[in-house]
Amino acid sequence: AQSVAQPEDQVNVAEGNPLTVKCTYSVSGNPYLFWYVQYPNRGLQFLLKYITGDNLVKGSYGFEAEFNKSQTSFHLKKPSALVSDSALYFCAVRDPNRDDKIIFGKGTRLHILP
């Protein structure tokens, strides 16, 4: 069965420092991987996705993520955090070989400290 894990409930980073939000997954084949962000009292916004190709994926708001097949990870990164990056971040995975739904992680709350 496919699954996704976000091992950290919360991540605190000082403004201007690099940030990483971790995500690991489990699927039987090659995964489709996604990151979404949710600001307070809002729906989820799509940040980036990996379908195939270059392992380093660049997305909105200066975020990027690296697909690492050997470690089954898809960590979200940004070189220099902004206070406005503070939000709830969700990783998601789907196995394209299965007619199944996308699975979302439980979310990681990112706090950027001024």
Add this chain to the structure above:
Amino acid sequence: EAGVTQSPTHLIKTRGQQATLRCSPISGHTSVYWYQQALGLGLQFLLWYDEGEERNRGNFPPRFSGRQFPNYSSELNVNALELEDSALYLCASSLAVGQVEQETQYFGPGTRLLVL
């Protein structure tokens, strides 16, 4: 281009009542997904409709049901409301199954349901 819209934005019901939530997908999208986001529980998958058919269902009781209309808009119905149904209900849409871009879901702002 208009995004996914949901109505109402807020809904207050009492235990035992029925709630109806509505979602209009992005133009051209034929798949609609419903999620429940209760406090501290992340995103729980409820239902997936594509071309009017139910494609998949999450681990929710039968009192959670829905449908998709010919114009691809969708309704989520929750019968016999319970206090624990209080949550933010999110709708998302995507392109048709089989198109590689269909994997990206675009979310509406949600309907916040409060059951008293």
